[in-house]
Every structure is written in C-alpha cells, then in structure tokens.
Amino acid sequence: MERIPILKIGDVLLVSIQVDLEDHSVLALQEDLAEKISATGASGVVIDISAVEIVDSFIGRMFATIASLSRLFDADTVVVGMRPAVAITLVELGLTLGDVRTALNLERGMEILEGLTATRRGTPGANGVPGLARR
Amino acid sequence: MERIPILKIGDVLLVSIQVDLEDHSVLALQEDLAEKISATGASGVVIDISAVEIVDSFIGRMFATIASLSRLFDADTVVVGMRPAVAITLVELGLTLGDVRTALNLERGMEILEGLTATRRGTPGANGVPGLARR
Numbered sequence: 004m005e006r007i008p009i010l011k012i013g014d015v016l017l018v019s020i021q022v023d024l025e026d027h028s029v030l031a032l033q034e035d036l037a038e039k040i041s042a043t044g045a046s047g048v049v050i051d052i053s054a055v056e057i058v059d060s061f062i063g064r065m066f067a068t069i070a071s072l073s074r075l076f077d078a079d080t081v082v083v084g085m086r087p088a089v090a091i092t093l094v095e096l097g098l099t100l101g102d103v104r105t106a107l108n109l110e111r112g113m114e115i116l117e118g119l120t121a122t123r124r125g126t127p128g129a130n131g132v133p134g135l136a137r138r
Numbered sequence: 139m140e141r142i143p144i145l146k147i148g149d150v151l152l153v154s155i156q157v158d159l160e161d162h163s164v165l166a167l168q169e170d171l172a173e174k175i176s177a178t179g180a181s182g183v184v185i186d187i188s189a190v191e192i193v194d195s196f197i198g199r200m201f202a203t204i205a206s207l208s209r210l211f212d213a214d215t216v217v218v219g220m221r222p223a224v225a226i227t228l229v230e231l232g233l234t235l236g237d238v239r240t241a242l243n244l245e246r247g248m249e250i251l252e253g254l255t256a257t258r259r260g261t262p263g264a265n266g267v268p269g270l271a272r273r
Contacts, residue, residue, distance in 0.1 A: 008154060008188040008219070010244045012147060019143060021156045054143040084143070109145045 007032050009039045015116055016040065016078075017109070019051040029065050033072060040076040047116035048073045051109060053084030060098055067101035079119045081105065083112040142167050144174045150251055151175065151213075152244070154186040164200050168207060175211040182251035183208045186244060188219030195233055202236035214254045216240065218247035 007028065010017040016039055022028065036048065050066065052058070070080040081104045093100070106112040142163065145152040151174055157163065171183065183204065187193070205215040216239045228235070241247035 005191075006189065008156065008186065010152075010154065010186060010188075010219075012244060012248070017145075019145065019154045019156070021143065021154070051143065051145060053145075054141065056140075084145075109147060113147070 005031075006035060009035055011039075011043060011045065012113075014045055014120070015047045015049055015113060016043070016045045017049050017051065019054070021054045024062060024065065029061075033065075033069060036069060037072055037076070040073060040078050045076075046078055046120045047113075048078055048080045049109060049112045049116065050080065050082045051084045052082060052089070053086065053108075055089065056086065058085075058089045058093060058098070063093075063098050063100050066103045070101070070103045077123075079104070079116055081112040081115050083107065083109050140166075141170060144170055146174075146178060146180065147248075149180055149255070150182045150184055150248060151178070151180045152184050152186065154189070156189045159197060159200065164196075168200075168204060171204060172207055172211070175208060175213050180211075181213055181255045182248075183213055183215045184244060184247045184251065185215065185217045186219045187217060187224070188221065188243075190224065191221065193220075193224045193228060193233070198228075198233050198235050201238045205236070205238045212258075214239070214251055216247040216250050218242065218244050 007018060007020060007022070010019075016036065018032065018036065024032075039045070040048070048069065050069065055062070066080070066082055073080045082100065083106045085105060092098075104115060106115050142153060142155060142157070145154075151171065153167065153171070159167075174180070175183070185201065185204065190197070201215070201217055208215045217235065218241045220240060227233075239250060241250050
C-alpha cells in the first residue's frame with residue numbers, strides 16, 4: 004500500500020488515516036490532496052484519525068499544513084474521530100493542532116463543513132445556524 | 139494500528155481498506171462490522187478498495203462473507219474503487235466476487251445503496267430508478 008486513498012463524498016474529500024505516518028507518506032498525502040482539491044473543486048476536507056493511536060507534534064503540524072493548503076483552494080479542513088487517549092496526550096504534552104477544527108465523528112465534521120461553506124458563500128447552512136460551527 | 143476503522147455517513151457504513159489483510163484483521167473487521175451494523179441499524183456497507191493492489195481468492199471470499207453478514211442485518215454491501223489492474227487480475231485468474239455488487243467509486247456506491255434500500259422498503263429512490271442498480 005503506497006498512498007493513502009482520498010475519497011470524495013459530494014463536495015467533501017475524506018482521508019482516513021490507518022497507517023503509521025512517515026515523512027514520505029505525509030508529503031505524498033499533501034501532494035495528492037492538493038491535486039484532488041484542485042481537480043474536484045471540493046469545498047472541504049475531513050481527516051479521520053479514529054485509527055490513530057499516537058499523535059505527536061509531527062502529525063499535529065501535518066494537520067496544520069493540510070489546513071493551510073486547503074485554504075489556498077478555498078476549502079476548510081476538519082479532523083474527526085480523535086481517540087480519548089490521543090486527546091489526553093495532546094493536552095498533557097501541551098501540543099496544539101493550531102487552527103485546525105476538530106469534530107467528534109465524520110457526520111459532525113460534515114455538518115461543520117456544510118455550515119462553514121454556507122457562511123463563506125453567504126447562503127444559510129443545512130442546520131440553519133451556519134455561524135455556530137466556526138470557532 | 140490494530141483495527142480497520144468503520145465510518146458512518148448517514149445510513150451507510152464506510153470501510154476503507156488500506157492495509158494488507160491478514161486472517162486476524164479480516165476476522166476482526168467482520169466482527170466489528172457486525173457489531174456496528176447492529177448498533178447503528180445501517181442500511182448499507184461500502185467497502186473502498188482503491189488502495190488495494192492485490193486481490194486474491196482470500197479477499198474475494200471476505201467480500202462475500204461481509205455481504206452475507208450484512209444481509210442478515212438487512213443491509214446491502216457494495217465494493218468500490220477497484221483498480222483497473224486488480225479488475226484485470228480478477229478476470230484473468232477467473233476469480234469472482236460472488237454476489238457482491240461493485241461500483242466505480244464511493245459516490246456511485248452510495249447511489250446504488252440508496253436505490254437498493256428504496257426498492258426494498260418500497261419507496262422511490264433518490265435517482266428515481268431504484269431498480270436500475272440491482273444486478
């Protein structure tokens with residue numbers, strides 16, 4: 004398995020991280036994502052980390068980089084599915100995910116993205132409270 | 139990474155296979171899926187194999203088993219994202235995926251599931267031609 008697959012659901016790209024991330028796979032993922040956002044005109048990226056057991060500053064930076072990258076294509080990024088143990092570690096170590104938004108699970112993440120897109124494009128979100136999702 | 143994560147999108151469970159499958163991981167996946175379908179009442183399962191480079195009879199049987207399992211919970215299964223090289227290998231080796239439905243990508247797979255669910259429950263599908271998706 005060489006590359007992390009990027010799935011498309013409607014207007015959103017979904018990346019599910021299941022393998023231990025190394026430098027080259029992170030670079031490949033960023034490259035693939037940039038190409039895919041550009042090709043599809045996606046308005047959001049969801050990164051699922053429910054299979055990730057260890058998050059360090061390296062992975063934290065990756066999220067921030069992907070978020071900045073997506074932003075250049077006018078897309079928002081949400082990280083979903085963080086394990087409780089991972090969240091505790093992040094807080095204990097004082098690590099932050101920068102400006103990256105997080106949500107409990109994929110469905111919540113999609114709702115947030117819908118709200119953000121609606122806010123940015125000036126139309127009401129599906130949940131009627133588009134502003135609520137923005138931190 | 140011990141287990142393959144199962145994501146939920148609306149009424150559908152999504153499994154993205156990114157690691158080389160061994161006996162124990164396949165068994166764990168089947169167990170997890172059965173539990174998750176039972177817990178969520180999902181109407182469909184999509185298995186994304188866009189990262190899978192080699193499919194043999196073992197993996198073929200796994201799809202068939204998952205499909206039978208899902209059926210017991212009144213859920214349909216669609217395999218999506220097969221690589222062209224994998225499809226060619228399957229045909230050349232004379233391997234079949236049994237009764238398992240396939241679709242080009244996640245979005246098509248979701249459409250098929252919508253159609254199937256609508257057909258089974260006697261309401262028109264979102265695409266208006268629910269019968270079309272059934273093989």
